[in-house]
Amino acid sequence: MQIHPILAALRRHKAGTVLIALQIALTLAIVCNALFIIDQRLAHISEPSGVDEANLFVIKNLWGEQYSTQQAVERIEEDLNTLRQLPAVQDATPVDGYPMGTTNEDNFITMKPDQRAPTTDASFYTGDDHFLRTFGLKLIAGRDFRPDEIENKGLRDSIVPPVAIISKTMADKIYPNGDALGKTFYAMTPTPITIIGIVETLHRMDVSTWSAPYTGESMLTPVRMAMPIGIYYAVRAKPGQRDVAMGEARKALFAENRMRIIDPKDGILSFTEIRRRAFDSDRGMAILMGIICLVLLAITAAGIVGLTSFWVGQRRRQIGVRRALGATHRDILNYFMTENLLISLGGVLIGVLLTFGLNLWLVTRFTLNVLPLTYVLGGIVILLLLGQGAVLAPALRASRVPPIEATRPA
Amino acid sequence: MLAYYLRLGLRSLRRNPILTTLMVLAIGVGVAASMTTYAVFRAVSANPIPGKSGQLFVPRIDIWGPQARTQGRRVPDMLSYTDAMALMRAHRAVNQAAIYPVGFTVVPQDSSVNPFAVKGDATYAEFFPMFDAPFAYGSGWDASEDEAHAAVVVISSRLNQQLFGGADSVGRTIHLDDHDYRIVGVLANWNPQPRFYDVNVYSRTFSGAPDFFVPFTHAVDLQTDTNGNSSCYGSAGRAPGWQGWLQSDCVWVSLWVQLPDTAAARAYRSFLKGYAAEQKAAGRFDWLPEVQLVGLRQWMDVEEVVPPETRMSLFLSIGFLLVCLINTIGLLLAKFMRRSAEIGVRRALGASRTEIVRQFLAESIMVGLAGGVAGLLFTGIGVLAIGLVFEPDIARLAHMNLSLMLLTILLSLAASMTAAFYPTWRAANVQPAWQLKSN
Numbered sequence: 147m148q149i150h151p152i153l154a155a156l157r158r159h160k161a162g163t164v165l166i167a168l169q170i171a172l173t174l175a176i177v178c179n180a181l182f183i184i185d186q187r188l189a190h191i192s193e194p195s196g197v198d199e200a201n202l203f204v205i206k207n208l209w210g211e212q213y214s215t216q217q218a219v220e221r222i223e224e225d226l227n228t229l230r231q232l233p234a235v236q237d238a239t240p241v242d243g244y245p246m247g248t249t250n251e252d253n254f255i256t257m258k259p260d261q262r263a264p265t266t267d268a269s270f271y272t273g274d275d276h277f278l279r280t281f282g283l284k285l286i287a288g289r290d291f292r293p294d295e296i297e298n299k300g301l302r303d304s305i306v307p308p309v310a311i312i313s314k315t316m317a318d319k320i321y322p323n324g325d326a327l328g329k330t331f332y333a334m335t336p337t338p339i340t341i342i343g344i345v346e347t348l349h350r351m352d353v354s355t356w357s358a359p360y361t362g363e364s365m366l367t368p369v370r371m372a373m374p375i376g377i378y379y380a381v382r383a384k385p386g387q388r389d390v391a392m393g394e395a396r397k398a399l400f401a402e403n404r405m406r407i408i409d410p411k412d413g414i415l416s417f418t419e420i421r422r423r424a425f426d427s428d429r430g431m432a433i434l435m436g437i438i439c440l441v442l443l444a445i446t447a448a449g450i451v452g453l454t455s456f457w458v459g460q461r462r463r464q465i466g467v468r469r470a471l472g473a474t475h476r477d478i479l480n481y482f483m484t485e486n487l488l489i490s491l492g493g494v495l496i497g498v499l500l501t502f503g504l505n506l507w508l509v510t511r512f513t514l515n516v517l518p519l520t521y522v523l524g525g526i527v528i529l530l531l532l533g534q535g536a537v538l539a540p541a542l543r544a545s546r547v548p549p550i551e552a553t554r555p556a
Numbered sequence: 557m558l559a560y561y562l563r564l565g566l567r568s569l570r571r572n573p574i575l576t577t578l579m580v581l582a583i584g585v586g587v588a589a590s591m592t593t594y595a596v597f598r599a600v601s602a603n604p605i606p607g608k609s610g611q612l613f614v615p616r617i618d619i620w621g622p623q624a625r626t627q628g629r630r631v632p633d634m635l636s637y638t639d640a641m642a643l644m645r646a647h648r649a650v651n652q653a654a655i656y657p658v659g660f661t662v663v664p665q666d667s668s669v670n671p672f673a674v675k676g677d678a679t680y681a682e683f684f685p686m687f688d689a690p691f692a693y694g695s696g697w698d699a700s701e702d703e704a705h706a707a708v709v710v711i712s713s714r715l716n717q718q719l720f721g722g723a724d725s726v727g728r729t730i731h732l733d734d735h736d737y738r739i740v741g742v743l744a745n746w747n748p749q750p751r752f753y754d755v756n757v758y759s760r761t762f763s764g765a766p767d768f769f770v771p772f773t774h775a776v777d778l779q780t781d782t783n784g785n786s787s788c789y790g791s792a793g794r795a796p797g798w799q800g801w802l803q804s805d806c807v808w809v810s811l812w813v814q815l816p817d818t819a820a821a822r823a824y825r826s827f828l829k830g831y832a833a834e835q836k837a838a839g840r841f842d843w844l845p846e847v848q849l850v851g852l853r854q855w856m857d858v859e860e861v862v863p864p865e866t867r868m869s870l871f872l873s874i875g876f877l878l879v880c881l882i883n884t885i886g887l888l889l890a891k892f893m894r895r896s897a898e899i900g901v902r903r904a905l906g907a908s909r910t911e912i913v914r915q916f917l918a919e920s921i922m923v924g925l926a927g928g929v930a931g932l933l934f935t936g937i938g939v940l941a942i943g944l945v946f947e948p949d950i951a952r953l954a955h956m957n958l959s960l961m962l963l964t965i966l967l968s969l970a971a972s973m974t975a976a977f978y979p980t981w982r983a984a985n986v987q988p989a990w991q992l993k994s995n
Contacts, residue, residue: 210671430945456890
């Protein structure tokens with residue numbers, strides 16, 4: 147296939163050529179970045195929580211009366227007894243926050259009490275000796291809390307327990323040699339905290355963007371919150387009985403004591419729902435970007451079909467002449483396919499520059515990550531294939547132009 | 557003549573239905589994507605209190621010092637209790653109010669009704685006149701009741717509906733968290749969005765209206781904890797209990813001041829500087845705390861009220877519209893140039909270039925109008941489907957209204973005219989002689 151005549155012909159259709167190339171370039175830039183955003187969001191959505199998601203649910207329980215810390219401790223104990231006695235329930239534990247939830251508590255972590263710049267940041271869980279079992283966390287080193295280690299904490303009591311169970315991600319961050327067990331760290335107080343256990347995975351309480359560098363870094367201290375406002379109960383149902391347990395739990399708690407508020411709609415949430423809500427905006431973004439990509443590719447393809455059809459119509463006579471001079475169907479087909487390939491190549495060349503330009507802007511403006519090269523290569527392949535696919539129909543029509551056209555006036 | 561050209565344009569569009577549909581769809585889809593994301597952007601970036609936003613300011617004081625900044629912390633966007641009270645006492649603004657969110661339990665008198673939770677704010681009397689809060693019944697409390705730490709409450713129309721069936725409940729008593737409060741006012745439907753006055757202390761920026769307002773002084777007397785954010789730095793060793801909390805450098809109070817003109821704002825700024833210097837002299841800090849006085853619109857930026865997702869989707873949709881535009885240019889060019897012969901004949905028969913330009917612009921107006929109708933349809937679908945993409949709180953705010961519809965049509969027309977510019981110019985430059993000869 148001779149490239150030179152194609153280039154010469156293109157020079158006579160500068161405007162159309164430039165328009166198609168430009169459209170391909172912009173499409174490449176937007177599609178590459180959109181696909182990358184989709185991938186990042188999906189990765190975020192599928193972050194592991196570390197908990198037994200299928201059987202877990204959380205009750206948000208607010209008190210209908212004012213309790214002192216001691217009264218609250220007693221009420222919580224009663225509620226836990228009620229919950230644990232339900233036939234469909236495995237275990238229950240009181241918490242003031244749970245993975246991917248709406249409340250968040252976190253602390254800077256330092257290795258020395260007088261250290262200024264923090265080593266890392268960890269989500270700060272409080273829980274009792276039922277925490278690991280209820281959430282279904284996997285202890286990979288050390289031990290669980292002993293009942294005698296648990297302290298009750300009322301409003302604004304400042305208790306800093308001397309021990310903690312931490313996630314493996316956090317352990318690896320503060321003790322990269324893998325010898326974290328038994329070592330200490332500080333969480334914004336002068337009290338050293340000894341690591342007595344390490345769990346395989348425990349997601350942070352939050353899913354926000356700022357904490358992305360600290361994903362999966364969590365610590366658990368042996369504290370049972372006894373707030374005058376209320377408490378969350380995390381409940382783990384027996385396998386497959388979650389929905390039954392959710393219904394039972396509400397009834398049983400109200401039967402035990404009416405002076406409480408459990409929102410009829412959002413008071414009891416399964417972990418499936420918690421996860422769905424936590425990533426609402428991420429899922430939305432992925433869907434939006436997906437739609438934009440698809441429609442954009444469709445429009446670009448349609449544009450190529452439209453303009454190439456016009457060119458074919460314009461050149462019927464020339465095609466006829468070539469056919470009369472011995473060019474085969476295949477030659478004509480190849481001509482248009484190659485012409486499109488050349489334009490597309492020009493387009494993706496500009497497109498690569500635009501892609502990185504757009505990415506650079508998104509990085510500085512929206513703290514997106516730098517686009518990996520694979521996305522650009524993938525995008526180029528997609529657009530070249532799209533161009534070839536789009537041009538096929540008009541090119542086939544061109545190849546069927548009979549040689550007799552050469553003798554007709556244009 | 558224009559009417560004739562418009563009819564001619566319509567006829568020409570009908571001649572190539574596929575090409576026309578393609579152009580109309582491209583414009584429609586591009587415009588709809590931009591307008592849908594714009595509807596969301598407009599809703600979240602709206603001025604919550606137009607007409608007064610220029611007078612409202614938030615003071616910030618850098619009580620954590622330069623060392624905190626090296627650890628990546630910003631100047632706190634909330635105030636500590638100590639500073640908020642000092643600024644309230646000084647009373648250097650026309651109106652001023654410290655605010656913090658609180659949550660209470662309502663225990664209805666009817667014992668068959670279960671108690672339920674309500675969310676509101678603890679604030680000062682000047683909150684209501686400062687933010688032009690409209691009342692259905694009664695009014696806000698007055699400054700003397702702030703000083704008396706009175707147990708009074710202003711409730712929302714929603715809570716009034718729920719508890720009293722919407723009747724005038726001023727003077728009646730409600731039971732919040734084991735304490736009685738006398739109702740002094742019932743707000744009319746009032747919920748500025750974004751909820752600018754406590755975006756820093758309350759993270760749900762686009763949530764429903766607060767259920768009630770109680771005097772700040774009374775809430776502090778009852779040791780009511782904040783229901784919102786609090787942030788501590790270097791306060792790990794603070795004294796225990798409520799007093800320790802109040803005296804700490806933890807920040808959890810939002811403070812707004814109304815300063816009617818630039819002179820007042822300048823005076824307030826220098827007052828803040830003076831206050832900071834005074835605190836340093838008193839030995840509270842060993843640095844001179846930086847002070848800022850942030851206006852409402854700037855405050856929205858500082859607090860990143862517009863979610864990055866919203867901004868990003870708006871920009872990407874505009875990029876999308878650009879591609880659709882280029883696509884339309886290409887298609888219009890093809891369509892117009894295919895009619896070179898016709899143009900040649902018209903020109904040869906004496907039509908001027910201007911006439912050709914008019915004819916083809918009229919045709920693109922038809923494309924723009926059709927694209928506008930398609931755009932309206934798609935925008936309507938898009939706005940309905942916003943809930944799939946944006947969070948419920950935000951999706952609730954975006955809606956179709958007359959100005960959005962007009963803007964959609966205008967944008968379609970502008971897009972089609974822009975797209976038609978180059979193809980029309982090419983059409984006008986067709987050489988009649990060349991066209992006639994080749995025929």
